[in-house]
Amino acid sequence: MKLILKNAKKYNEDKLSNIYIEDGKFAVEFAEAEADRVIDLKGATVTPGLVDMHCHLREPGGEYKETIKTGTASAAKGGYTSICPMPNTNPVADNAAVISGIMKKAKEADNCRVYPIGAATKGIDGELISEMGLMKEAGIVAVSDDGHPIKNAGIMRKVMEYASDFDLPVLNHCEDKSLSEGAMNEGTVSTTIGIRGIPTAAEDIMIARDIILSEYLNIPVHICHVSTKGGVRMIRDAKARGVKVTCETCPHYFTLTDDCCETYDTNFKMHPPLRTRDHLEAIIEGIKDGTIDAIATDNAPHHADEKVCEFSVALNGILGFETAFALGYTYLVKTGEISMERLIDLMCYGPSNILKLGRGGMNIGDDADLAVFDLENEFTFDKEKMLSKSRNTPYDGWKLYGDTLLTVMGGKVTYEKLC
Amino acid sequence: MGLKSKDLLGMKQLTADEIMEILDTAKTMKLVISSANKKTSHLQGKSVVTLFYENSTRTRLSFELASKYMGSASANISTSGSSVNKGESLLDTARTIDMMGTDIIIMRHNQSGAPHFIAPYLKASVVNAGDGMNEHPTQALLDMLTMYERFDTFEGKNIAICGDIYHSRVVRSNAIGLKKLGANVSVYGPKTMMPIGIENMGVRIADSVADCIKDADAVMGLRVQLERQQKSLFPSIAEYAKFYAITPEMLALAKPDAFLMHPGPCNHGVELPTAVYDCDQSVINEQVTNGVAVRMAVLYLLMARRNQL
Numbered sequence: 206m207k208l209i210l211k212n213a214k215k216y217n218e219d220k221l222s223n224i225y226i227e228d229g230k231f232a233v234e235f236a237e238a239e240a241d242r243v244i245d246l247k248g249a250t251v252t253p254g255l256v257d258m259h260c261h262l263r264e265p266g267g268e269y270k271e272t273i274k275t276g277t278a279s280a281a282k283g284g285y286t287s288i289c290p291m292p293n294t295n296p297v298a299d300n301a302a303v304i305s306g307i308m309k310k311a312k313e314a315d316n317c318r319v320y321p322i323g324a325a326t327k328g329i330d331g332e333l334i335s336e337m338g339l340m341k342e343a344g345i346v347a348v349s350d351d352g353h354p355i356k357n358a359g360i361m362r363k364v365m366e367y368a369s370d371f372d373l374p375v376l377n378h379c380e381d382k383s384l385s386e387g388a389m390n391e392g393t394v395s396t397t398i399g400i401r402g403i404p405t406a407a408e409d410i411m412i413a414r415d416i417i418l419s420e421y422l423n424i425p426v427h428i429c430h431v432s433t434k435g436g437v438r439m440i441r442d443a444k445a446r447g448v449k450v451t452c453e454t455c456p457h458y459f460t461l462t463d464d465c466c467e468t469y470d471t472n473f474k475m476h477p478p479l480r481t482r483d484h485l486e487a488i489i490e491g492i493k494d495g496t497i498d499a500i501a502t503d504n505a506p507h508h509a510d511e512k513v514c515e516f517s518v519a520l521n522g523i524l525g526f527e528t529a530f531a532l533g534y535t536y537l538v539k540t541g542e543i544s545m546e547r548l549i550d551l552m553c554y555g556p557s558n559i560l561k562l563g564r565g566g567m568n569i570g571d572d573a574d575l576a577v578f579d580l581e582n583e584f585t586f587d588k589e590k591m592l593s594k595s596r597n598t599p600y601d602g603w604k605l606y607g608d609t610l611l612t613v614m615g616g617k618v619t620y621e622k623l624c
Numbered sequence: 625m626g627l628k629s630k631d632l633l634g635m636k637q638l639t640a641d642e643i644m645e646i647l648d649t650a651k652t653m654k655l656v657i658s659s660a661n662k663k664t665s666h667l668q669g670k671s672v673v674t675l676f677y678e679n680s681t682r683t684r685l686s687f688e689l690a691s692k693y694m695g696s697a698s699a700n701i702s703t704s705g706s707s708v709n710k711g712e713s714l715l716d717t718a719r720t721i722d723m724m725g726t727d728i729i730i731m732r733h734n735q736s737g738a739p740h741f742i743a744p745y746l747k748a749s750v751v752n753a754g755d756g757m758n759e760h761p762t763q764a765l766l767d768m769l770t771m772y773e774r775f776d777t778f779e780g781k782n783i784a785i786c787g788d789i790y791h792s793r794v795v796r797s798n799a800i801g802l803k804k805l806g807a808n809v810s811v812y813g814p815k816t817m818m819p820i821g822i823e824n825m826g827v828r829i830a831d832s833v834a835d836c837i838k839d840a841d842a843v844m845g846l847r848v849q850l851e852r853q854q855k856s857l858f859p860s861i862a863e864y865a866k867f868y869a870i871t872p873e874m875l876a877l878a879k880p881d882a883f884l885m886h887p888g889p890c891n892h893g894v895e896l897p898t899a900v901y902d903c904d905q906s907v908i909n910e911q912v913t914n915g916v917a918v919r920m921a922v923l924y925l926l927m928a929r930r931n932q933l
Contacts, residue, residue, distance in 0.1 A: 259740055266825030357736050362759060391820050392821050393820075393821030393824040393825075394821075395820075395821075396817075396819040396820060396822050396825065397796070397821075397824075397825055398758055399736035399737075399755070399757035399758030399759065399793060399796060400737070400756075400757070400758075401757070402819075404820075415778070468740070469736070469740050469741060474724075481653045513716065514715070514731070515714060515737060515738045515741055516735065516737045516741070517736065517737075518735060
């Protein structure tokens, strides 16, 4: 298979050029007559394929929400070529057999490179460390208990120590559950609408603990979806001291605040919860100064029955693949907060480096993973056109820049916009 | 005449004018309750269903009597003995009631926002009879009616509310409604039962029961749910009664003609000593009558709106 993308504007170059792809790799120039397909990009912007280090594909066990096939198609529509699903499936992805099953389904779907994250403890119940070595052989790139953070510091220490034997990063969703029995951020809005609150302290306390353990043990730790200014400040200070801590945030934490919950719209319910404006500003500051290493989606499909219900009963989480780049571009690059290069660091090289995936190369011989975005024209995001099986997005009807035109993974077109 | 919205979801959704219209109408309705022949035709040919997911004595009964005094067909469903126990979703249950030609669904639910969630899906008017920790608008309206019978205006009046502020939908509805009419609301309770950011709802957080009640025109006690003790929100009933109750000494700090209210049910000897509950300043029993009057007014004004459509 030989593919030519003509009139491509690489995100970090001003001039237009042609991109040649042969046998799944970026190749040297060849004649147009030899190509199986030639696509004229007409000056649209090309980036390396995006990497999402934190998502949920729901398979096995939650196929009524999403499957590996539909989830990876949704990711491809967002410009992603590599994604890392969390282990909170049913059964839990805490053993090599489940991981192998995920890898097999991902291969069949062939929409994305799927790098699973294994459970840090058996059954993600925070007590016994999982078979990390065997899972690594089956394909995992990190361990995490995701939404069930390891509350016992002694177990967290053992997880970090054991995972480091296998060079597996530990990703922790930081939340002290003893402080967070609520359904949204604790503050004026939660008080006004009578919803129990989740204080920022619940997140900050566990971030502090993990930084202390990382510093003491000299073992890396990665903080998932940071949403608080306290978290950003502690991670910034820790990095300055040389602690091996990295972190991610998600588009909703730099585009939405807890005011959105006022109407009890469950598409604004997520964990960690949407915070107040001062926290949103701190997240953007952390993105700008390099404290935050990655933008992940925390893509969390849920069936309508789990979202069209009472606010406190609704499940946490929103879809993210199909809006992440456009939100990043519209709210960070177009607003002048960061450069396009920095956005690509956050959405490709940053997560790839933390998980040692080696993605994002665009030189001759590298895997041909790329995405093409329309940065010039505004588009209206329409949830009915999503490729996910679910529809739980708060961004329906938003006017954004950065619609995906084409996604190529290993030389194969995995998404193209028909227009 | 009538309310602007199809539903009565909370004091947040009412304007000052609508609140005053409800209170004025309720004063008239109160005459019906005290008359020998308690029958009007305001709701003749209408159907009213109460759907209660939480226990209730006075709210439910006052809604049922209010609708019956005005001649409606009324029925009630409670969570035991209905399809709710078969796992039917709230929305399905509400739609089922709606499809039986129901004009008004009065709902109490343990989840904040539950009536807001179902209302847009239904033809029937939804009246919030208490949703989680959010609002209890008809309680606030009956409290305000009780005040309105004694005040010429709400402007500048000082209202003190003491007790479990965090879990109280009564406080939230009163704070919102009273503020819209220009009253000053002070609140006090153990810090474990004070919600973060309550001052941003326009109320003053007092330093003590005494500070809260001092110079008040009206004082409101709140029920302390005794099971909160199990969650370590207060150490013992004895300690609560000693430091947080509205005692005669505390009540004496209010203005001389101030009166005492309580939404009930009351834990005698916990938030109020029995002597205070029964004292001359107490209007707690009159609040109950006003509850029927205000609910008659609300049901009538919701139907008045529908009749104009």
